[in-house]
Amino acid sequence: MSNSKHVVIIGNGISGITCARHLRKLNDSVRITVISGESEYFFSRTALMYIYMGHMKFEHTQPYENWFWEKNRIELKQAWVKSVDFSSKSLRIEDGSQLSYDELVIATGSKPNKFGWRGQDLKGVQGLYSKQDLELMEENTKSGVNHAVIIGGGLIGIEMAEMLAYRNISVTFLVRESGFWRNVLPKEESELVGRHIQEHHFDLKLETELDEILGDTSGRVRAVRTKSGEEIPCQFVGLTAGVSPNVDFLKESGLEIGRGIKVDLYFRTNIDQVYAIGDCAEFNEAPAEDRKTVEQVWYTGRMHGETLANNLIHEPVPYRPGVWFNSAKFLDIEYQTYGQVPADWDGDQVKSFYWEHAGGKISFRMLMRRDESILGVNVFGLRMRHEFFDQAIRENWSAEQVIRKLEKANFDPEFFAPYYKVIQEKFAADFDKNIPKVKLSWVQQLFGARV
Numbered sequence: 001m002s003n004s005k006h007v008v009i010i011g012n013g014i015s016g017i018t019c020a021r022h023l024r025k026l027n028d029s030v031r032i033t034v035i036s037g038e039s040e041y042f043f044s045r046t047a048l049m050y051i052y053m054g055h056m057k058f059e060h061t062q063p064y065e066n067w068f069w070e071k072n073r074i075e076l077k078q079a080w081v082k083s084v085d086f087s088s089k090s091l092r093i094e095d096g097s098q099l100s101y102d103e104l105v106i107a108t109g110s111k112p113n114k115f116g117w118r119g120q121d122l123k124g125v126q127g128l129y130s131k132q133d134l135e136l137m138e139e140n141t142k143s144g145v146n147h148a149v150i151i152g153g154g155l156i157g158i159e160m161a162e163m164l165a166y167r168n169i170s171v172t173f174l175v176r177e178s179g180f181w182r183n184v185l186p187k188e189e190s191e192l193v194g195r196h197i198q199e200h201h202f203d204l205k206l207e208t209e210l211d212e213i214l215g216d217t218s219g220r221v222r223a224v225r226t227k228s229g230e231e232i233p234c235q236f237v238g239l240t241a242g243v244s245p246n247v248d249f250l251k252e253s254g255l256e257i258g259r260g261i262k263v264d265l266y267f268r269t270n271i272d273q274v275y276a277i278g279d280c281a282e283f284n285e286a287p288a289e290d291r292k293t294v295e296q297v298w299y300t301g302r303m304h305g306e307t308l309a310n311n312l313i314h315e316p317v318p319y320r321p322g323v324w325f326n327s328a329k330f331l332d333i334e335y336q337t338y339g340q341v342p343a344d345w346d347g348d349q350v351k352s353f354y355w356e357h358a359g360g361k362i363s364f365r366m367l368m369r370r371d372e373s374i375l376g377v378n379v380f381g382l383r384m385r386h387e388f389f390d391q392a393i394r395e396n397w398s399a400e401q402v403i404r405k406l407e408k409a410n411f412d413p414e415f416f417a418p419y420y421k422v423i424q425e426k427f428a429a430d431f432d433k434n435i436p437k438v439k440l441s442w443v444q445q446l447f448g449a450r451v
Contacts, residue, residue, distance in 0.1 A: 005030060007312065008091065008101035010081050012036035013045065014298055015278030016107035018305025024072045026313040032073070035091070035099065037080030039131050041066065046298070048134045049159045053166045058131075086254055086271050103273050103312060106250070106261060107305070110243035110279040110296055112156075119213030124221040125237040128160050137163075145169050145235040149224050151210050152241030153180040155328050160238045161202055162331060172203040172232055174210055174224070183343055188354055189378055190343075192363055193330045200331055213237055243296060245280040258282050260294050265318035267308045275312075277304035283319075290324040290340045290376070297326055323393045324376075325386060333361055338389035339376030341367055350375065353399065355426045357381070357419065364423050368399045372431075377402075382419055383411035403427045404435060 007023060009016045012034050020032050047061040069076050080094040084104070091099045112127020114120050124140045127133055141148075141164065148164050150157045153175035161171045177183055179190030180197060197204050209227040216222040223233045245260030256262040256270040260282030267275045278301040283293045295301075300321060307319050327336045345352070349370060356363040362381030368374055373396050377389055388409035392402050402409075406420040428435040 005102035006100070007032050007103045007105065008099060009034045009105040009107055010036070010091070011107035011109055011278070011280075012039065012042045012076070013107060013109045013278060013301065014042075015109075015301035015305045016105065017042040018302045019105055019107065019277060019309045020074050020305075021072070022306050022309030023312060024074060026309060030313075031075075033075040033077060033099070033101075035077040035079055035081060035093075037078060037094070040076065040078045041069075043131070045129075048128070048131070049163050052134060052137065052163045081249065083249060084253055084255075086274065089273075104275070105308065106269075106274070106276040106280060107278045107301075108246045108280045111246040111248075112239050113242045113244050114239060115241065117210055117213055119215055119221065120239065122213055122215040122221045122237075123219055124235060125213055125239065127239045127243075128156055129243060141167060141169060141236055147172070147232075147234045148236040148238060149174060149232055149234045150238040150240055151224075152239070153177065153182070154184075154240055154242060155181075155330075156243075157238065157240035158197075158330055160240055161197075164236070164238075165200070165202075169236070170201075170203070172205060172234070173197070174208045174226065175204065175206050176209045178207055180204065180206070186341065186343055186352075186354075186365065186378070188356065189363060189365065189380060192356065192360060192380060193333070195360055196331060196333055243279070245282065245294065247280050266311055266316050267304065267319065275308055277301070277308050287319050287321050288324075291321060295321075299325070323390045325390070330380075333381050334383065336379045336382075336384055336386075337376065338386075339367075339374065339393040341365065341376040341378045351399075353427055353430060355423045362419060364419075366399055366402065372399045373397065374399055374402050384409045385411045399427070399431070400433055400435070403433075 007030055009020055016034055020034050023030055023032055041062050042064065043061040044063060047056055050056040051058055051061065081091050082094045083092045085092065089101050093099060110129055112129050126136050126140060128137060147170045149172045150160055151174050153173060157173065164171050179187060180194040182190045185193065194204055210224055211227045212225045213221055214223045214225060221235065221237050223231050224237060225231050247257055247261055251257060254271065260280050261269055261276035262284055263269055263276050263281045264284055265287055267277050267281065269276055279296045286293050303321060310317060323339055325338050329335065345367065351368040351370065351372060353366045364382065365378040366374060367376050374392055403424050406424060410420050424435045427433065
């Protein structure tokens with residue numbers, strides 16, 4: 001790419017901003033413009049719930065000082081893009097103005113799913129993804145809201161429930177699966193999370209589907225009706241049944257679109273000098289065995305941005321994401337997953353080891369191939385080292401090798417029960433292995449009594 005070219009990035013989330021930052025690191029001369037109507041500055045999207053709960057102000061969610069952008073000569077423009085004319089290489093802005101580009105990067109993220117439910121556009125019905133969604137939620141819950149219904153059982157739903165509970169608004173979850181996030185989590189982990197949700201006094205209705213959202217005479221939600229005919233009074237409905245690529249404004253533009261903007265492993269679209277990264281991109285083929293064609297995770301968005309920045313300046317390289325990893329929190333239970341741990345698997349091809357603490361809030365699962373080499377791990381309520389499992393899966397360790405070295409994966413502080421010990425003991429018993437006992441420190445022996 002010539003140094004004189006102008007790169008325009010639509011979207012100032014983690015993908016777009018990472019691409020802009022790395023472009024500047026790699027090339028001092030290229031002109032970079034980031035355009036987004038959502039916010040003036042890049043912010044941490046995962047912090048939105050803490051703004052609502054009063055723990056943070058919006059300015060506290062910005063990881064870079066405002067002077068950072070001018071110093072690095074990254075032009076920021078707060079505006080909504082209405083359409084793109086690829087033939088003339090120009091963006092049409094909602095105020096009627098235009099912005100030309102030489103290279104275009106589309107990083108427009110996701111939007112909450114709507115499935116055509118009757119009443120889904122009533123006042124008090126919304127998703128939670130953008131800064132505007134947060135502002136709408138403030139408006140929708142500021143007064144007169146005693147009960148809320150959340151549609152869907154995922155991570156955004158958990159966040160929304162926690163936010164509402166902070167305002168003393170009771171919550172009912174409607175989850176169509178047999179368990180919470182059951183389309184992602186195995187049965188035991190799903191049940192663990194479900195119990196935890198109910199212990200926090202949320203009403204969890206499993207195998208329950210939304211039929212209709214009912215409104216009052218003013219056009220505001222007053223209740224929901226389920227497929228079984230039950231009517232649940234509420235003044236707020238959270239739509240958290242997943243997200244989808246935010247690409248509606250690009251349909252009929254000539255850009256190839258499936259679920260998201262179709263790209264190859266170099267993030268190239270079907271239109272020359274136009275690229276897509278982050279949540280809005282859909283790979284023509286999965287970039288790795290344990291990956292999906294649409295990746296909607298913070299750290300993968302960052303990797304997309306870094307890879308594309310390199311490809312715009314240097315010899316292009318394909319996206320190679322490595323071992324799958326994700327982490328989250330279900331209320332106060334931390335969750336980590338590494339490699340391949342699907343919701344269900346073929347028991348003839350895959351072996352499973354599962355340990356759960358008697359308290360029902362801590363668990364460890366490892367999936368193995370038939371030869372007992374590791375496929376993936378789920379961890380709840382424990383902190384494990386990312387680099388340990390990344391290496392184990394990349395190097396195709398045996399399950400026994402993983403379990404023998406599990407102490408090295410432990411990331412909890414010393415004043416914490418050594419759960420890896422009982423995990424090793426259960427694995428040895430389940431698979432008839434001789435796992436040497438690890439000598440515990442006096443502190444671990446003391447806290448081991450709580451295991």
